[in-house]
Amino acid sequence: MLRDPVYFDAVPLALVSLVLLLLTACGGGHYPQSVFHAEADFSRELDGLFRNIFAWAVGVFVVVEALLLVAIARFRARPGGPEPKPVHGHTALEIGWTLAPALILVFIAVPTMRTIFDTAGHAPEGALRVEVIGHQWWWEYRYPTLDISTANELHIPAGMPIQVEMTSADVIHSFWIPRLAGKRDLIQGRTNRIAFRTDSTGEYWGQCAEFCGASHANMRLRVIAQSDSVFQRWVDRQRAAPVTPAKGSVEETGQQIFRRSACIGCHTITGIANAKVGPDLSHVGGRGTIAGALFPNTTESLHRWISNAPSLKPGALMPPQSLQGADLDAVVAYLQSLK
């Protein structure tokens, strides 16, 4: 029996690539932005719908590819083989394979339409309202009912529905936390909405999903879902006035330098500066990350960031600062004290 190169080589090829993929898939282990690890009502609904459609797709894939493989394996030309019958078509078959996909699509379309309306972005009564404003390349969050303004790290209470209202200060961005919610665009002059609720506390990763210029790749975010009491403590801290440094401390020196530097042209620290170009720094020391959730909030990152932000994040609008030595140390110490 002659081996048919097309038919028999395709199978091991498929198997080998599958094994290769599984190996690499298992190598990572932890996927902070995976849509398969849904932890909110919104994302879980999308995941369920995807699994439903995917099952249909796999079924169709197997049947059609099998038909194709059987056709090319069975009907390859053999020397002296009979002249093929010149079939021009078959009406019943044509009707059949028009109706079959149409029927399958009904099973996909109905749950699709239902989910579209279920996830239209309107949270139930009593939801916590959060405004998200996209900037090149960071996220501003406002809690209008709590009178809080913060950046990049969104704190939410677990178990409570969240109503997110979003817009942009400049170009189009897209707000995406895969494990909690499907993405939605932030567009200047418009307000878009999503709503979701997660019952599990934890840290969820996300990032901008609409190309928005040089540092699109560096526009990341975190959502921190907390139990009610922990969230309430966070709220209280955010609503409190920024920490006042002790007399004669290095933090106080830092505050004075901050006050007379270019910093106040762009940033807010309640009572010290009141500009809206960059993130509100009133409680920056309490955040886990800086620069659009790009770097851990450490002394070293703050040093490097203040000295030359655009070298770490292409296009970043904060120009390199001339602060050096003890002055820079003092400003960093001051910022870190703003818990």
Next chain:
Amino acid sequence: MKSWLTTTDHKRIGLLYFWTAFAFFLIGGLEALIIRAQLVRPEGIGVSAETFNQLFTMHGTTMVFLALMPLSAAFFNFIIPLQIGARDVAFPRLNAFSYWVFLLGGLFLNASFVAGPLFGAGQLSVAPDAGWFGYANLTSRQFSPGPNVDFWLLGLQILGIASLAAGFNFVVTILNMRAPGMRMLRLPPFTWMTLITQFLVITAFPVITVALVLLMFDRFFGTHFFLPSGGGDPILWQHLFWMFGHPEVYILILPAMGIVSEVLPTFSRKPLFGYTVVVYSGVVIAFLGWSVWAHHMFASGLGPIADSVFAGTTMLIAIPTGVKIFNWIGTLWGGQIRFTTALLFAVGFIAMFIIGGLSGVTHASAPTDLQQTDTYYVVAHIHYVLFGGTILGLFAGMYYWWPKMTGRLLSERLGKVHFWLTLIGMNLAFFPMHLSGLLGMPRRIYTYSPDLGVAGFNLVSTIGAFLVGIATLVFFWNLLRTRWQPVNAPANPWNGATLEWAIPSPPPVYNFTVIPTVANRLPLWQTERHGPMAPLPERPPAPIHVPGGSWWPMITAVGLPIMAIGALSHFLPVVLAGAVVAIVGIYGWAFEPFEM
């Protein structure tokens, strides 16, 4: 040399299209390889954000407008007149004009890679960097101050002129130049898909042209069509772009579907199964293709009603597409299949296009698309459709028609190496992207966190991309070999059924010694209903008039990039000079004597 510059012969123009588009295909492929090299590991290998953004913008723009469309155009030019039994296209000089505009538009766009110093940009390259889709308001002067976006919007306007001129030319050619007896439902399927494609071109390109003109006004003259700060609307751009952009997808895929519909019957020795159904499903796809554009915008907040409508229309497209696939399998079924390279690529097209089509259904569903759009999952989808579909289909066409176009046979051995390397490479490159996307990797990022867990998938993708690169070099070598070690091709090396195989390879300048009279769909085959048509006489019984060459199409075409250069440099006299060149060209063209 002069005879090539002034040629109006559709066959020569077809070859010019082929080699030019193939060169751009190599450039676009090189851009892809640099992108893949950067993404081989988290945090990259040192390609800057700015360069990366230029590379993916130019990769998309080049592949769509400078490689895939004109590679299809190479076949339209060379094959369509032969398939319908004509001596040339309806407007040979307009055809030459289309080619020169395409070439100059492509050079203009790519000149941006080295034009930096002319604009005092501080770096060599000022290539477009706002994505091939150029979403407003990132493309505004405020957020994209350099000449990069100007190159893009002017270059695309130039290329649009080439596409529109060719579109009208081929619609008229196919409708009016058919040989006697070549009724519409006797047209070969490739001609049919070309006709549908050209109707899409002449309806879709005006939309993108309007959008580009509005964008040009925003950037050059301070209007606010797309700028929310001035009362405009960036979503308007998305509607206009995708109203063009989705028909454009079918402009790219339908010609490949036509090629596959020629290759499968020839190598199965069976007529195309369900010919009329395949034709009509192509028409249906084209109509539906106009009603689905907003499925590119599900995340932009159109509201649940619009999302439902566009999800529904998008799903409907799966039906005529599925019908085509079943008819292709029906064509193979019961045949005597010869596994030539062309057939392998056509079967590869079906196998891969199924995957792209099915992943397409998963984002036709608006809610699931909210987790997929703008991620690598969509990158996987478009590459299964445009590489696994269009490019494999075009390769099938190259192996199938190369002997007709050049009179030389390609090496089947190298062809099979090319096929298997391409098939393995593209699956290694694009399949893992489904997973990296669903694991949270957005598109168009020059760097990603090692903590995402997608490094392994990206490594495999990069290896696959380089395999495809090697495969393409094997193909290039195969093409060059036909010049250095020629193997002459007979008139009908594959026992094809359509008229192009009734004449020598390569065809004489007048194509047919006598215009054949067509009595059925498969004129060269013996079927149960009819025998093959009588061979054409070897020499023309009477002298045949063939149009001479003309300089005017090229001169007219040269005026366009001059105008664009003037616009780029904000220097009105240069714009006017370009306009004068174009007008002089048109004048000379209009009054050119009939005989040279």
